[in-house]
Amino acid sequence: MSEKEAEALLLELKEKAELMVDLAYSSIIYDNKEIAKEVYELEDYVDSLNEELQKLAIKDVKAGELEVNEALAIIQLGACSEAIADAARDIADVELRDVELHPIIKESVMEAEEVLVRVEVKSGSVLCNKKLGDIELASHTGMWIIAIKRGNKWIYDPSKNVQILEGDILFAKGPKEGVEHFLMLAEGKEKEI
């Protein structure tokens, strides 16, 4: 069923666009051009996904598998995610410019209800050698890992199968209230997830 395909594409568009916004804000508050460049790359990817989605929706209508209104709804939802992705790129663009950032930007992002943090995983941490899918960090701390820096390598939007290693630098997003527990876990000061 290609309706399923359209749904899968739409879901990926939605999640990538939201990830991009989080990454874009992270790039600004940690003054990190690498993350900002990744946002640009993702933007190209989102564009191509969106185009694929549009073609698919039209094909499905032609084949009689989708109603015109349904296809239109799918195309419009895709366009909304694409607009969000563009907004994320504009935020990342601020980081890539050679202008010193006003401290207000960092302050207001850090004081918002959802915040972004960065932490290095220490050797005694219970997170070491655990798969993301096994520890359910989001359910226990509210924090979602949006990127991992491992040596010179980056893992963006890590999947459930990714194992956390000592020395990893985790970039995470979540509610203010969840930050402390998360940091203590990564630093090995708290053992219970």
Add this chain to the structure above:
Amino acid sequence: MKVPRWKKAEFEEIEYEPKSIRELLKEIKNISELIVDLAYSAILFNSKELAEEVRYLEVRMDKLNYEIRIMAMLTARNAEDAEKMAAILQIAQAADTISNAAGDMVKLLAYKLDHPILPHLIKESDEIIKKITIDENSAAHGKTISELKIAAETGVRIIAIRRKDRWIYGPKGSVKLRKGDTLICIGPEEGMKQLNKLLKGEIEVLE
């Protein structure tokens, strides 16, 4: 017919009053996150009220953008200041783009689709959206959202509360929950299960 809040807000005159750029940007960022969650919920639950709140926040976002532009211009004294302010305005503008996208999403409600696409979509997602009504035996009755540590213990965001005929959108941590409240929640599956148990009176505390 009652005029919706967003329509009233749209034609209100804006009078200049000095505001802090930091506070403006903070509200702008908060709205840009809440509004997307609300938009998906509005479509998923086919809710006119949630959709109207999205429209209201969209209008509010326009106003905040207008205000932050004025404050930025008043603050800049030289080219260096202006460059820094331009960056702030670019972020505020991006947040406005996001809120417009959310506003466009809720327009889909007008299509009245027989076969809604979103439920499937949300089910497969890392974050699910659920409506939960607080049971009369729940330990959550009379406690604030912060006291219950919902965000930290479950990762679930409560984006709206329906209390009898009233709605509370983007409730703060200080809001007290009551039995009979219906909460619109977004979060990871496992955390959602825990929260559901608390609100249905199956467990006393979250941990």
